[in-house]
Amino acid sequence: MSAIGKAVEGFAKDVGNAVGDVAKGIGEVAKGGLKMAEGALSLNPKEMAQGAGEVLGGGAEAGKGAISLTPEGLEASAANNLLDGAADSLGLGGSGGADIDAGGLKDLAKVAGFMKA
Secondary structure, three states, X not given: OOHHHHHHHHHHHHHHHHHHHHHHHHHHHHHHHHHHHHHHHOOXXXXXXXXXXXXXXXXXXXXXXXXXXXXXXXXXXXXXXXXXXXXXXXXXXXXXXXXXXXXXXXXXXXXXXXXXX
């Protein structure tokens, strides 16, 4: 697959993950809200506290996913995936740099040195 193809595929995956995080977070908020209401109706403070914790955790997860969907988050994802695809095409590894070993970093340093010359 070409560098552009890998970049588009990675970007689509990132957007899908972000949307999934938002949906999952909203579900956790709703579940926590129901647990809080159930605890209030049964006068069970422990259950109310658990529900509040789920609401906060779900809100944080939804927020994290929403930040990834801002123009800045989408731009960063696109840039990272384009660089990852280019690194794969050059045989330097990929996957966000996770596959680049010491040899790949030396090769990358040589390319950077060549670019300066």
